[in-house]
Amino acid sequence: xxxxxxxxxxxxxxxxxxxxxxxxxxxxxxxxxxxxxxxxxxxxxxxxxxxxxxxxxxxxxxxxxxxxxxxxxxxxxxxxxxxxxxxxxxxxxxxxxxxxxxxxxxxxxxxxxxxxxxxxxxxxxxxxxxxxxxxxxxxxxxxxxxxxxxxxxxxxxxxxxxxxxxxxxxxxxxxxxxxxxxxxxxxxxxxxxxxxxxxxxxxxxxxxxxxxxxxxxxxxxxxxxxxxxxxxxxxxxxxxxxxxxxxxxxxxxxxxxxxxxxxxxxxxxxxxxxxxxxxxxxxxxxxxxxxxxxxxxxxxxxxxxxxxxxxxxxxxxx
Amino acid sequence: xxxxxxxxxxxxxxxxxxxxxxxxxxxxxxxxxxxxxxxxxxxxxxxxxxxxxxxxxxxxxxxxxxxxxxxxxxxxxxxxxxxxxxxxxxxxxxxxxxxxxxxxxxxxxxxxxxxxxxxxxxxxxxxxxxxxxxxxxxxxxxxxxxxxxxxxxxxxxxxxxxxxxxxxxxxxxxxxxxxxxxxxxxxxxxxxxxxxxxxxxxxxxxxxxxxxxxxxxxxxxxxxxxxxxxxxxxxxxxxxxxxxxxxxxxxxxxxxxxxxxxxxxxxxxxxxxxxxxxxxxxxxxxxxxxxxxxxxxxxxxxxxxxxxxxxxxxxxxxxxxxxxxxxxxxxxxx
Numbered sequence: 228x229x230x231x232x233x234x235x236x237x238x239x240x241x242x243x244x245x246x247x248x249x250x251x252x253x254x255x256x257x258x259x260x261x262x263x264x265x266x267x268x269x270x271x272x273x274x275x276x277x278x279x280x281x282x283x284x285x286x287x288x289x290x291x292x293x294x295x296x297x298x299x300x301x302x303x304x305x306x307x308x309x310x311x312x313x314x315x316x317x318x319x320x321x322x323x324x325x326x327x328x329x330x331x332x333x334x335x336x337x338x339x340x341x342x343x344x345x346x347x348x349x350x351x352x353x354x355x356x357x358x359x360x361x362x363x364x365x366x367x368x369x370x371x372x373x374x375x376x377x378x379x380x381x382x383x384x385x386x387x388x389x390x391x392x393x394x395x396x397x398x399x400x401x402x403x404x405x406x407x408x409x410x411x412x413x414x415x416x417x418x419x420x421x422x423x424x425x426x427x428x429x430x431x432x433x434x435x436x437x438x439x440x441x442x443x444x445x446x447x448x449x450x451x452x453x454x455x456x457x458x459x460x461x462x463x464x465x466x467x468x469x470x471x472x473x474x475x476x477x478x479x480x481x482x483x484x485x486x487x488x489x490x491x492x493x494x495x496x497x498x499x500x501x502x503x504x505x506x507x508x509x510x511x512x513x514x515x516x517x518x519x520x521x522x523x524x525x526x527x528x529x530x531x532x533x534x535x536x537x538x539x540x541x542x543x544x545x
Numbered sequence: 546x547x548x549x550x551x552x553x554x555x556x557x558x559x560x561x562x563x564x565x566x567x568x569x570x571x572x573x574x575x576x577x578x579x580x581x582x583x584x585x586x587x588x589x590x591x592x593x594x595x596x597x598x599x600x601x602x603x604x605x606x607x608x609x610x611x612x613x614x615x616x617x618x619x620x621x622x623x624x625x626x627x628x629x630x631x632x633x634x635x636x637x638x639x640x641x642x643x644x645x646x647x648x649x650x651x652x653x654x655x656x657x658x659x660x661x662x663x664x665x666x667x668x669x670x671x672x673x674x675x676x677x678x679x680x681x682x683x684x685x686x687x688x689x690x691x692x693x694x695x696x697x698x699x700x701x702x703x704x705x706x707x708x709x710x711x712x713x714x715x716x717x718x719x720x721x722x723x724x725x726x727x728x729x730x731x732x733x734x735x736x737x738x739x740x741x742x743x744x745x746x747x748x749x750x751x752x753x754x755x756x757x758x759x760x761x762x763x764x765x766x767x768x769x770x771x772x773x774x775x776x777x778x779x780x781x782x783x784x785x786x787x788x789x790x791x792x793x794x795x796x797x798x799x800x801x802x803x804x805x806x807x808x809x810x811x812x813x814x815x816x817x818x819x820x821x822x823x824x825x826x827x828x829x830x831x832x833x834x835x836x837x838x839x840x841x842x843x844x845x846x847x848x849x850x851x852x853x854x855x856x857x858x859x860x861x862x863x864x865x866x867x868x869x870x871x872x873x874x875x876x877x878x879x
Binding site: 239243246247251253254255256258260261262264265267271272301323324331332333335336337339340342343344348349351352354355356357358359360361362363364365366367369370371372373374376377378381382384395398399402426427428429431432434438452453455456457458459462466489491511514515518521522525526529533 | 802
């Protein structure tokens, strides 16, 4: 859409040229301004996040991976030990449970909306999926907490409660993404299957879902990358923990986002004991290092999603 | 995720011929998919029901509530309903700040990607903006509290000194100076703005891309500059889409917890001084800060607040969806 050079037809008035130039400059700078926080934040997280990895148990400047191999059990004061192993496990387990709950429900709902749905129920489901995307994350956490309090007992906080909260946030995202992918499957494929006498459910499972598998995988990966960074619902429904906990159904668990908040909340460590190794900034180092790990996980998931869709896209496109 | 509603396929879906005996598996699969759809309706009903059940004690028995929850102080003008009033005000104020900053930027970004950027780069640049949405809110909170706020503190002080006569930028009446911490409503609003920009610009971008090509070409053929073409063809077509996108951003900003919780120095007033610390708080941040130490009655009171937030965001989102979908009906121009 090139703008024709107007000299041949006559000159643009100065006012119009000025307005056009200003608007162009503003539009370009809007984009530039939006990139500032992205670059600034990434830069900060990297430059502050690596420090914990270069601090060993004696407070010396040595590269080590203790941070990924230790929990916070028994770590007190400004001791330059302690890590996120428990938080990584918590995040993995809770996110896996969330995906196990949300993905089947989400994809089957999308199948319903695209292949089966008609009339009132379809309209209602479409509308309420939209409504569900707008539920604030903390409300989802409160819901899961209320559910557990009523069914199991007041004050119940377990990993599974967190998974329920995250599912409320993840299901609508999976439905939306899968619905769009299923709509892209050409009708000719369905017709061909029916013409061969294949029953509808086999057509859906063996033809439609299989054709859309790359798109579905992309959508699910993106949905996981969204819920993996959720903090507020886990703060409410799962709480904090300092030790390892592999049981989703009993006891509190730590997760990466909540770990960041709890380290940040501690503030600088107080060094009273001159005999112990003490680094006052250790809590800050831990928070930034955990943020770095979390961002790396989220970005990797985003990248994987993009690679999946790129690897399979040309075939679907032709 | 905030895509606009997927277009309904106009084609009639082909149906397989019924076999002599309708297969049981067929019915089971159809039932399974309809069942999943119904699960979603049940979950939403459950969210409303369970929140209401847990909030019920706080809503009905205010005497016991006041006696059991230390931060509810009716004698100091901080009964549950009054606190909710302060919090709703704070939530709206900070969300509006975020939108005032984010909307023009997001529209500019959407225009850049839909009409200004080189075609070849446009989708990659759009992906860059989407990355902003991928960063977890807790990381925004950490960055905001430890990097952005210290950076903005002198800016806020300058604003207060120079434009202190303007009510929004008024200095703290008790000290007569700018906030020494910088943890004020404007700082929280700026970080929220960064978080909602990708949402608003994603929806706006889709709407702008749907502008009928003929309208654009007609405008250009009449000798319009690119900006005049945008004003004559793109904006009128996309106006309701922009409004809907902004409301979706509002829905997100209203419910955002961690960034506000980590940045804002909280307080309960109806102050418009967005450069004064300790004056505002939002519903979500208040819940997050009180929840870990709350007893049963406190939890009930906090869930009441959550219910209020749920209802507000529900209304905003429904209105937004309605505006966006109405646009689809009236875009018969093409």
